[in-house]
Structures are given as structure tokens and as C-alpha cells.
Amino acid sequence: MSGSGVALTIIFSIIAAGACIGFLAGAHRKLDLEQWTVGGRGFGVVLVYLLMAGEVYTTFSFLGASGWAYSRGGPALYIMAYLTLAYVVAFFILPPIWELGRRHGLQTESDFFARRYGSKYLAAFVCLAGVVFLIPYVQLQFTGLGIIVEVASFDGIRRGPAMVIAVTILAAFVLASGVRAVAWVSVLKDALMVLAALAIGIGVPYAHFGGVGKMFSALAHAHPAHLTMPGATPNLGHTWYISTVLLTSLGFYMWPHSFAATFTARSGDIIRRNAVVMPLYTLTLAFVFFAGFSAVVALPGLANGDMALLTMVRATFPAWFLGVIGGAGALTAMVPAAIFTLTAATLFAKNFYRPLFAPAMTDDQVARLARVMVVVLSLIGLLFAIYSSTTLVSLLLLGYAGVGQFFPGVVLGLFWRRVTLTGVFTGLVVGVGTVGGLALTKHDPLFGINGGFLALCLNFLLTVGVSLATGRCLGDSSETAEVV
């Protein structure tokens, strides 16, 4: 069997194993809306850990982080910094969110906004914005998956057909098993990824340079500025670094899927305990960076930085190992994509369609519509992945700029009784509008500062200012504040 045949056989075997785990996870369970979306609120430490840490190992960190280490240099280190601080934020805001979820039966982020601010229109706006900004994230996973199969097959299989096959499999196991499937497949995915990261991070520098230290010496000699900021970029300097770390760490749990994962836990203490140890999990990402930095010297001139890690693996290891890495990478694309489509579909059916167009819908009908939306959203993500060429990290930063705008509404809603519906709605609309404006006119970063962070500051100021101005005359902060 040829090298590509061996690699592809192993990749599809790992995908098949993941799919089997996914289908078995939902077997013999009645999948009502509560089970499908929040797993019956009964997950223990390990499953909650894997759902909370979901983003440490996705295509973004696996291919995107090494890709940015290759093409951007120093600015890529923001990834390890923001993931660490995101768990610090989680420690304080997720346990109260879990408590409210248990008390009021919340299943989605929009449920929180509807319950706290008493407005189905605000909830619908949050839902639409959440779905829109999740699509680049779904697209990111599918694009990464296409890259993996293309490189592993030695360019024998093009990205398009590979993505279609994978999207079909992931839609099938989401429809069959819901969030429980995603959590259990994450066990296999994360175990493979940690092993892959260690093997690549140590093996690649040793094979090409004789060690990690020698690799960094060679890199510092060949490209002295690559490891510092702004690295190989013109404008990603210190202010960009700090503003991006702040935006993304505050926005990490504003993603609809991360927010909803909170509700799956059995207790608030499980969430708090996980948040303490999670920063250490981020350390394994350093090994992924080693592969990207190695490629700068060993494989100069790659047209697409996102292919750096796999191209290095292909040039270093035998075909069977490329298959293992490719299989692990394929799961890191499919598992997050599954949770994103599941969350976005539930949001659309439960918080947009039902309250605005069909208030009489039962939970079973909502669950059926959500299943249809899983297929629709998967197809939208697939189309964007096939016809777009944005880098993986840039896609994620666009999504973060959008969902980060939910932060003032969530945090002030939890800890400040005087925040009003008018204040939150004003801040949110202006924040999302600013993000859209800066992205469309290509002014992000603006004056060296992350555009999403500027929008978040404006959003926060408006939310507080308008709440103080409208709180007393409208009185809308007092009634719904009783929720918390």
C-alpha cells in the first residue's frame, strides 16, 4: 500500500472509531430537548472538563496556532496567554450562570438574556448574532479538516470531497446523540491530541535540528525578529497583543456553545475546580508552536502557513504516523464543529423561531426543527469553507470580536442590579455594529488596537451609561433583577 493509502486508512479508521463512540453515547436514551442540549445536567468532572476545555484542542489551535507561529511569529503567543486568562474569567462567571441555569431551567445563552432582561427581542438578537458569528468558527473547522485530508493523501484527495464526507458523518452523530456524543468523542480526541502534540513538538525539532534548543538558536540566527513582536507582521505589536488577549479571554465563554456547556455540569463546584487546573492544560500547546517555529527554518516559503504543521509531519515521520496525526486532527475539527452546529441549531429553533413566529411550538417540535437546522448550518459552513481562503486564526478573531460583545450584558446582568434592558440592547447593537463596520472596511486593527476590543469598550460604556440614565425612569432593572 502506498504512503497516502496507509495514512488515509488510519485517518478514516480513527474517524470511524469516533463516530461509533458518538452513536453509542446516545443509545438507549430518550433524547428530549433537555438531554440533547445539556445532557440532562448530569455531567461529572471529566466530561465537563472536556467540554469546557474544548477550544484548547480544535483545528484552530492544532493547525491555526502552528500556522501563525510560522507566518506571524511572536504575535501567535497571544493564544497561550488568552486561553489561560479565559479560565480565570470562567472561575468567576460560570458558577453563577450554572446556578441560574439550574434554578430556571436555562438551556442556551439566549435563555439567560430572555430570563434576566425579560425581552424575547433581546434574546432573539443575541441568538442571531451568536449564530452569525459561529459560522466562521464552523467554517474554520471544515477548512482545517480539508487541509488534513489533502496533506495526508499527498494531495491525492482534494479538500472539497473530504469536507463533504466529514460533514455528513458529524451531522449524523449530532442528530443521533446530541451533546453527550460530543463529550464522549472528546475523550478520544483530546487523548490523541495531547500525545500528538508531544510527539510533534519534540520529534520535529530533533529530526531537523537535533533538539528544541538548537531549533530556536537556528531560528533566532536566521530570523532574529520572528520570535518577538510584531514578528513577521507590520501592525501586530504590543497594543494589539494586549487588546486581543483581553478581548478573547473575556469573550471565550460568551461563545454560545461554551456558555451552554456550563449547564451540563452536575454542580457549580465542578466548574470552579476545572477552571483552576485548566491553565496547565494550555502548556501542551507550546509543543504545537515548536512545529510551526521549526517549519520557518526547515520549510521556508509555504504559501499557506496553516499547512506548516502537517507538512512538517509529512516530511519527518513515516506514513502511518501521519495517519495518526491526521486522524487526531480530523477529530479536532469534527468534534468542535458538531458542538457548534448543535448549539447554533438549538439557539435558532428555541430562541428565534419559536418566540417570534410559533409560540405554540412544543419542546419536541423545537427539537425536530433544531435537527433540521443542524443540517442547514453544516451546509452553510461547508459552502463558506469551500469558497473562502481566510486564515484559520483570522476567522476565529472575527468570531471573537462578535461574541465578545455579549460580555457586558452577561457580567452586569449577574452582578449589577441596576443594569437595564435598554442599556444592554444599546451597547450590544453598537458593539456588534462597530465590529461589522471595522471588519467590512478592513480597519481591524485600528491604531494598532484590536477592533473587537474597541467595540467592547464602547459597548461597556454605553451599557453602563444608558442603564444609569434609564434605570429610574423606566424601572426595567428592578423587576427582572429578581431573577439573580
Add this chain to the structure above:
Amino acid sequence: MIKRPSWASLLLALIPFAAMCFSVTLWDRVEPMLLGIPFNLLWLICWIVFTTLCMWMAYRLETGRHKQDDSSR
């Protein structure tokens, strides 16, 4: 009413944020390389371990408060 975190644990959480923002010039230093790792990457790794320690102390504080509340009920 949702229980607000204590000021002490919030202060512990702010330390890593402040350390990240105010040490930004350290992120530009490649030399001295220790164990072959650039200084800025080593600093990042030490900062992550330090953050974990801060959060562990915050956890001890918060669980202590929750236990105290439960026993007073």
C-alpha cells in the same frame, strides 16, 4: 441573590491580568535562552504556572466562604 465573589479572590485573579499587561516588554526578549527556550516563551510558561497558583488560592478562599455559608444556614 447570586453570591458575589470575595474581594480577596478577585484581587488574586487580577494579578495575572496585570502581570500580562505590565510585563509586555518581556514578551520581546529572546535572550537569554534558558534550556534552549527563548526567554519570552519561558516567561509565558512561568506566568501560566503562576496564574494556576493564584486561582488555586482563589478556589480555597471561595470554597471556604461557601462552606461557612452552608454551616451558618
